[in-house]
Amino acid sequence: MITILQSQLLPPPPIKLRHSSLLFSPSQHSRPNLKFTSKSSPSPPTITMASIKVHGVPMSTATMRVLAALYEKDLEFELIPVDMRAGAHKQEPFLSLNPFGQIPALQDGDLTLFESRAITEYIADEYSEKGEKLMCPGCNKVKALTKVWLNVEGQQFDPIASKIAFERIFKGMFGMTTDPAAVQELEGKLVRVLDIYEARLSKSEFLACDCFTLADLHHLPVIHYLMGTDSKALFESRPKVCEWVKKITARPAWAKVVDLQKQ
């Protein structure tokens, strides 16, 4: 099951499969580990010794968050699929990587991390000299502003937006029906957040400062899903927000993440 689903359903329901290009194939568990280097085109993958391993699936928003950061940094990594349908994320050996039983987990040498937003921060910090700078350059005060908007995404935007994605998209994948009343209520809350973003983006090119940072990147996976639904109107009807969505989703690193879903 996808990470969004985790937070909504305890315990996971029996899964009724719908034929959908978004679902992974039954041979998932026997697929070899996929090694990616962002320097090559998406296929065929080159065989390299990657010290960075990501355990997750390309459909998962939290996994996508981490993959986006890795591509922005031009880092080589290995994506190790986790068979969610078989409940692999709730069993050993995955639980040794993340006892909370949620994807993704990341290994870099002997360091193991989970929580996508901690992983991206580590990537930005540890590999600060490589690829794109994902934190506002400067002193503690400037870095703190990035932290404000990182927290805004995590605490104000994501709890609402990911529930909308769950209602509109993921419920359908598991044979459940969208609750239109819930969507309406959630959208009522999201517009208040997006009004604040509109005001912020009138003063700043990106959320935290005038360069693209993790604060913007963290939004990509859920926005990507919502832009494929009627909820896209909420983003498109606000000019600064609309422009910002176009900018961040047009980044080449993000295109590579989206490409992985097609493989």
Add this chain to the structure above:
Amino acid sequence: MAGIKVFGHPASTATRRVLIALHEKELDFELVHIDLKDGEHKKEPFLSRNPFGKIPAFEDGGFKLFESRAITQYIAHEYADKGNQLLSPGSKNMAILAMGMEIEAHEFDSVASKLGWEQIFKNFFGLTTDQAVVKEEEVKLGKVLDNYEARLGESKYLACDHFTLVDLHHIPVIQYLLGTPTKKLFDERPHVSAWVADITSRPSSQKVLL
């Protein structure tokens, strides 16, 4: 007089998170009371400090922030040389801290603050506790605390062997839950229980209690 100002309420868990960090760093500050009953946090001039209309907001000599966990991190970095160490040096250690802070924010706080809301704050507003919700949330909290129990069996504090922001962020909500039947979930896990006793008995934790 410039200097540090916190705009919030002394009973608010998010405000306390910031106040505890300031006490840990032995920093002088002014707590500016925001009248929540009057909706002051949903109006100007407060909205200029935090457009999301939530306390606390923070100012350090004209530099303004909101989101309690961003504020505590700023305090820990900017005043790294003062008071108690709240961080852990090196990018790998900081990654472990970042992970611990995310767990607190996403796994622990969402459940624990619902329990605080149901059992304490609802009563302030004349509403009744929904015991079904309490039961359901306690099951979730139990699972999180099982993970903490395992972690604290290997490490004195959540991120490493000294007290950091990761432990600090938990204190305000735990302080409230210790005054409710939910306390038993902490008591019945020995490592968690010892950790709770440790972090809530710190002088800075005591200072924020009314």
